[in-house]
Amino acid sequence: MSDFPFLLLMIAVPAVGAAVVAALPRGRDLLAKQISLGVSLVVLLLAVLATVAFDAGGDRFQLTSSVSWIEDFGVSFALGVDGIALVMLLLIGVLVPVVIGASWDDEPVGTRSMTVFFAWILLLEALMVGVFAATDVFLFYVFFEAMLVPMYFLIGSFGGPRRQYAAVKFFLYSLVGGLIMLAAVIGLYVVSANQGEGSFAFEVLNAIDIDPDVQKLLFLGFFVAFAIKAPLVPFHTWLPDAGAEAPVGGAVLLVGVLDKVGTFGFLRYCLPLFPDASRDFAPYVLALAVAGVLYAALLAMGQSDMKRLVSYTSVAHFGFIALGIFVFTTEAATGAVLYMVNHGLATGLLFLVVGMLIARGGSRRISDYGGVAAQAPVLAGVFLVAGLASLALPGTNSFVSEFLVLVGSYPSRPVFTIVATVGIILAALYVLLMYQRTMHGPARGLMGGHDLATPDGGEPAGPAGDTGGATATATVTAAPATARRVPDLSRREIAVASPLVALIIVLGVYPQPLIDLIEPAVAATISDVGGDPGGAEPQADTDAARTEAGN
């Protein structure tokens, strides 16, 4: 079974599907959606089967296949997964059908065709699978950059009012990062060539020794690209724009999967390939991560635009993930990987719900909503679940991962851990505030039948605390007379949301299967970097490793 080309198929099937969908004539929207959904479900099935075929205790990379691609550059089309990548593939498998379902009834902007939208989504899926499954650095880079193109078109063609700006910003940020990484990729190849046969294969590169000074340069090259991708503060400014302007489906994939490539890259490439440099830079990275957690949380509280708010929560969460990765303990790193999955589910759901709400209200402003829970209880319920998962309430999946990160990082980095914990409190604040303002209280703004007070997507109107009071007074008078009926979730929407809700709860209660998958891979990674694979006495080990490197 393990010889079965799961990974290749997971790339090929959606790619072919994308071509087929794109080739459909203009009017056949329904067929396009059906094909897309079918294809994405096939991928999910493949992902599940691959997981079954994966032996958690076996080799680091499994399901491998390798074909020589560009001999001159020593590039192979080499695929393979470890536990970390595998869970990411599962996440992709789950999210894409959900996204397709969620976008089922989306209306295109202008005269554009929705078939193109689904084609882009499928192409994006293929490329995302490729990114996680590549075991050749060059191949990884190719997928990494190519992934931009479908996302760019998703944002630019199907997004909100400022989509052009957001799309270009997104593309340029990522491209700059990618190009810097390209320099490092080439450098890596040259280093390997100087030590024998030049190669891009991860395994080969992992085995060679690199001069510490060179390591620093190469590390920075990779790090900047991943930091932009993952968005770590201060490279994050593109995400709120892209997240807010992207169509809901695009936003889910963007924040849920695409950005994980950054944190995945830290784990897969930065740490094992440049262990010395990673240790040297770890304090700075951690500082950035923790600063990001706080800064993003504070910014999130200031947002009046729901999608921007959700985007900022993601920035905060990525800070957490980076924290888990760069303390170099297996526990924390396992937590971080788990967090990547859980964040994808939780934030994905949050985006979906916000999207459903926006679809009803036509505005992204928090102040335009109020009292929705009374009319649409199911919507409010799902919103609550998503919100709670996002603030990592015990019992939801995020709690497990956040807990693991904190527990794993406290022994070696107590200060950073404590500061990051403050972020949790802030997270509770902003998520709950948003929930409370939109779902409860008097029916206001749009829900109250008023036209929008300000143009859509305008500047945030001051701190959230103030707006609450002001708009409340304004709407009280008008609300009863013209209150509009807010429809509750349709069956399609419930079908879309329910798998995520289920997964959030299941993984919150029983995360062990995932942890079992992740842990060996993480342990291998952490041992590469000279951290503590076992989790015991991390402090001493890292210190020892650092002294070693210092000598």
Added chain:
Amino acid sequence: MLSSYVPIVGLFALAAAFAFFSVAAAPFIGPRRYNRAKLQAYECGIEPVDQSLHGGRFPVKYYLVAMLFIIFDIEIVFLYPWAVANDALGVFGLVEMVVFIATVFIAYAYVWRRGGLEWD
């Protein structure tokens, strides 16, 4: 070797002296009874129109002749050394020159057919 050019310089000096003397002396030897009409350009009695200098335009044909001249003069530049050294160059030299002249002929044929050699 350059000494064989010295006589030319001598002749040049003599000729130039003669010519300059003639030109410079002319106004002083002859009578001077100018009037306005005399100093005007010769125009068969019509009021002269100042047009030849500064901004005057010549028929483009003259440029064409100049260009053709340059091209063929250049050909001559190559023909002379070849002719002098022809005995040493052998058959190869002949073949090369045939190719060269044939190439010039191609251009020549083009100019001819395109009316470049017509003066209308």
Added chain:
Amino acid sequence: MTLAHYLVLAAMLFTIGAVGVLVRRNAIVVFMCVELMLNSVNLTLVTFARATGTVDGQIMAFFVMVVAAAEVVVGLAIIMSIYRTRRSASVDDANLLKY
């Protein structure tokens, strides 16, 4: 006079030509300056031919003359064509392509 004198003279001519190209505004004059540069190169070539005792440099001067002539032909044609339309050979008047 040593050979260096010829070289210096050629270099000066070349510089005069180059400066002329840069500061003069009439296309024909600019073009003449280019020709001056080419001819200063001829002088250099012939001087070097003398210095090295070979005839290569002189032969090269022939080629340069040919090229210069071809350039004259093409250049005059181009300049004439625009002159006939604009009635000016000033480079400054040709400014449609400035942005």
Added chain:
Amino acid sequence: MSLLASPEQPTLEDFGTDVWWIVLIKVVGVFVVLVVMTLFAIVFERKVVSRMQQRIGPNRVGPRGYLQSLADGLKLAFKEDIMPALADKPVYFLAPVIAAVPAFLAFSVIPMGPSVSIFGERTPLQLTDAPIGVLIVLACSAMGVYGIVLAGWASGSTYPLLGGLRSAAQMVSYEIAMGLSIVAVFLYAGSMSTSEIVAAQANGNEVSFFGWEFTGPSWFAVLLPVSFVIYAIAVVGETNRAPFDLPEAESELVGGFHTEYSSLKFALFFLAEYINMVTVSALAATLFLGGWRAPWPLSIWDGANSGWWPMLWFFLKVVVALFVFIWLRGTLPRLRYDQFMRFGWKVLVPTALVWILAVATMRTVSREADLSTGQVALFVGVP
């Protein structure tokens, strides 16, 4: 060829070795010869033309009117010198100089005789020579064009301008034909030095014709008749002489480029034109007619090619050539400008090119096949 040359035949090494006073004498000599030849040519022309037109011609000044042109020259000097108001002064002033000086210089490489003894110094009867002798002539004749164009332009008048442009166009056009026509001469002589070209025409080749040995012709005019004809036609155009005297077509352009010139300035142009005529005649003699060497019947006498005698032969040849110039003027009507240009570009130039190729092929074939030049010339080149 040098084996066959007489001891008086100067070689290139003989030039540039003269003492200064010899040089001075020769410089003045050439200058005087040219001026005298000009004066003679003018009067000669008038006399010949008048004979052809059944009239007497100048017969008042000097013996039988032969000092007429001298008198004309002096008269010109005392004419009013006019500088037109619209003229470009410096150029107007310089143009006659530019026209006249190269005309003198062109003659400097024409060989007028073998080496002779002047006051005990042995020196060739030639001002100087160089390996590229003929190029000097060509260069000088090309320089003359500047004088004419500038004269026409600087006059600030329409007729001179057109005349100047026309003559420039005409001169450069026919210069091509002229330049091409002498390539074959170089091919045969293997040199561009005028003295060596004369030497190359010294002796005919021994030709065996059906067992009958005889000396073949040695003049390039005979060996290369097409070249000679083209040269002859081209120089008429080159010197702006009838029937190609279009630049000064009185009916169209008044006086051509020198319409606005008067007095000695006009005289300089006049001088330049006649000197050019003399020069091209001398060059024709040098390149095609055996130079200063005695023509065939005379050459039987051994002394004909030594001492001062050859100068006589040389000037005879020049005068004959001048006579042809005048003869043409007396006989032929002026061409239209388009006819003239067409004839130059469409007949002379291609013919010259083809002829060069034919000659070169013939020579190469004869050399490769190891035939004597004369044989091939007889069979192929000279039908």
Added chain:
Amino acid sequence: MIEAPDLDYAALAPLLFLFGAACIGVLVEAFARREVRHPVQLAVALVGTVGGFLSAILLASTRELSGDGADVTAGDALAVDGAGIFLQATIAGLGALSILLFAERALDPARSSFVAAAAVPAGSPRDRELLTSERVQTEVYPLATFALGGMMLFVAANDLLVMFVALEVLSLPLYLMCGLARRRRLLSQEAAVKYFLLGAFASAFFLYGLALVYGATGSVRLSAVQEAVTDGGGDTLLVLGLALLIVGLMFKASVAPFHTWTPDVYQGAPTPVTAFMAACTKVAAFGAILRLLYVGFGTDEWTWRPLIYGIAIVSMIVGAVLGLTQTDLKRMLAYSSIAHAGFLLTGVLGFDATGDSPGLSATMFYLLVYGLTTIGAFAVLTMIRDGDGEATHLSSWAGLAQRSPVIAAVMTLFLLALAGIPLTSGFTGKFAVFRAAIDDGAWPLVVVALLTSAVAAFFYLRVVVLMYFSEPAPDGPTVGVPGLPTTIVLAVTAAATLVLGVVPGSVLDLAGQAANLVG
């Protein structure tokens, strides 16, 4: 007796094809009737270029050009080596594509992009009459073929003098071709004047460099220069000569700071000619640069390395930054070509005097892919037209994707390739040159190159944004229906851009095998 040089006619075959076709083209122009001239000229030009291409390939396949088969011929004036033949084939192939663009007759209502009679003053009654007539001008074919022949000679020249002559043979027809646009004739003539004056200026520099090198070494043969360089590298005269030679070549390659003519000329010239210049001239100029630096001055690399290093940086920055401010697509592509020249120079730096130089094969590959892509991009440009001819202003491209999705997609592909996005040929090329440069320790340069690529990507993206994300203007330009020639060009270039991005292996391999130069 002077010995006749040995002529290897098989090795000269590509050149003979081109020059032969050019001469025949002139004769056709002289003797064929006007009605048949266009098809005949096209056929002659295509036979010439395709014949040159095929004979180059045949030559490469029958000889060991990377090994013992590499040789010099024609009295050491020409090199017959892998790089030379590869570049010759590239030039001939790209030339054939450009000539197809010249032949497009379906797009312009007047059936051609070239002026019917170049000598008629613009704007005169006769000119207006000709503008709408269907008379086509066919001189452009022999001109282009001559230029191509010059380019192919340029890349194979083993002698600075031959290089100079080739430089002129390729330049002079180009000057003329720039002035042949049917519409916007003043612009076109102005471009021709500018190109001519600056081009002649630059070739004077090249020539002076040649003279100085001759003075310093006593020869202009590259191998002799190399020997002299090896003996006494630091000679001032030699260094000065090299610098001047580089200036001359950089001008042709439109490398900043010698680029000032590029935007004006690219904009003013007829678009097919711009495509021709952008692709073929660049290949030729860089071929000569490679040969000059590697063969002639290879043993003295530390003299030129800093110079090239600096020029590369300037060129990339100038191209990328000034490209941002452009509102005309042709100008934008001109600045893009300046930036690409900088990228190419980073590849040139990947030189290793001792071993094999990855820079050579990388640069050759880059030239090939850049040429193909840029021809494609300009071909698309010829199709977007309004009543006044081609609509090259950025604003007129708004919403093109909705009006003509296929064309927009193809253009996007080319723009992505120019930006160097993976899975397009542009990325493979960039990767190759950057790898060569890093291999040689020039990583700071590569970092600059990457940052400028990002900047440059912005202006490529802007076009994509306009085409896809903007609403079309109501009175916007129309997308012409291309005839067969343009369709072929678009198909070939688009396919090549994709294929060389996805499976570039065999072509890279070919470039690698061809990467050798003889001196």
